[in-house]
Each structure stands twice: as structure tokens, then as C-alpha cells.
Amino acid sequence: MPVATATRIDLASMVALVVRLAGPINQLMARELGLPLNDLAALQHLVGLPPAGPAELGRRLGMSSASATVLADRLERAGYVRRHRDPHDRRRVILEVTDTAAMRAQTAIGPLVEALNSISDRHDVAGQQQINTYLAAVIDAMAEFTGADDSELTS
Numbered sequence: 001m002p003v004a005t006a007t008r009i010d011l012a013s014m015v016a017l018v019v020r021l022a023g024p025i026n027q028l029m030a031r032e033l034g035l036p037l038n039d040l041a042a043l044q045h046l047v048g049l050p051p052a053g054p055a056e057l058g059r060r061l062g063m064s065s066a067s068a069t070v071l072a073d074r075l076e077r078a079g080y081v082r083r084h085r086d087p088h089d090r091r092r093v094i095l096e097v098t099d100t101a102a103m104r105a106q107t108a109i110g111p112l113v114e115a116l117n118s119i120s121d122r123h124d125v126a127g128q129q130q131i132n133t134y135l136a137a138v139i140d141a142m143a144e145f146t147g148a149d150d151s152e153l154t155s
Contacts, residue, residue, distance in 0.1 A: 011134075015138055025112070026040055026041075028108075029105070029108050029109060032104075032107075032108035033080075033101075033104055033105065033108060034078075035078075035080070038061070038063075038071060039071060039074060039075055039078075039080070041061060042057055042061060042068075042071055042072070042075060043075070043080060043081075043097060043101065043105065045057060045060045045061060046081065046095055046096070046097050047097055047102070047105075051086070051094045051095075051096070052094070052095060053086075053092055053093045053094055053095060054068045054069040054071075054072040054093070054095065055068065055069075057071070057072065057095060072095055075095075076095075079098060079100055079101065080097065080098060080100075080101040081095045081096060081097055081098060081101070082095075082096055082098055083095060083096075084096060
């Protein structure tokens with residue numbers, strides 16, 4: 001169990017542990033939603049990020065446009081996404097996560113979100129701001145390391 005006071009090295013190790021735990025969390029989410037991990041990753045790239053069509057989704061996931069189209073077809077058949085025309089470019093098709101998929105995902109991840117909110121509530125506003133500043137800097141460093149575009153991180 002991590003100690004209350006942390007050194008610089010301890011913080012880096014704890015961030016590495018958080019990153020490692022993303023794998024088991026994603027496996028649990030995929031199992032709860034009845035999805036393969038690639039399909040879950042696709043949903044994660046469609047929530048909270050700028051809208052994407054199959055080709056853009058493929059770019060985000062590092063897969064071919066054809067493979068991403070097959071993945072989008074599978075998600076659509078399962079009721080997790082729907083296709084619609086981009087209101088700004090009618091030639092473009094956008095994938096949108098369905099309300100049902102969002103509710104199922106929220107139900108699956110809800111207990112973890114509640115636990116994290118409870119941890120956050122243990123800190124006053126100043127403490128939460130310090131944690132937020134640290135985590136934002138960690139995200140920036142990780143994004144720079146991976147070459148991730150800002151548009152891949154937030155909407």
C-alpha cells in the first residue's frame with residue numbers, strides 16, 4: 001500500500017502503477033459490456049473526443065480504415081454506436097455512441113468513479129487543485145512522450 005508521504009520517485013512509480021491498472025480495468029469493462037478489447041477501445045475514442053468517422057477512428061486506434069469500418073459495423077450491429085451524417089459536411093459519416101451504450105458503460109464504471117470521487121472529497125479545494133495541476137502535467141508529459149495530438153485527449 002502506498003505511503004502517505006511520497007518522494008519524486010514514489011510519485012513516478014505510482015503513476016506507472018495507475019497506467020498498469022488501466023489494462024485490468026479495461027478488461028473488466030469489456031467483460032461487463034460483452035465486448036472485445038478493441039471494441040471497447042473504439043468506444044473510449046468516441047466518448048469525450050471530437051466526433052469521428054470510421055477512418056478517423058482507425059487513425060486514432062492505429063488500424064486501417066477497412067478494419068475500423070468492420071469494427072464500426074460490429075459496434076453498430078450490437079447497438080453501441082449509430083452512424084449519422086456530419087451536419088457540417090454531409091459527405092462525412094460520424095459515429096456516435098448510443099445512449100444505451102453510455103448508460104451501460106456508466107453502470108459498469110460507476111463504482112470506480114464513486115471511489116475516486118470519495119478520495120477526491122477527502123481533500124480541500126486547494127489540495128484538489130494541486131492534485132489536478134500535477135495530473136495535468138503528467139498527462140501533458142505522457143501525451144508529449146507518445147506524440148498524442150491534443151484533439152485525441154479532450155473535446
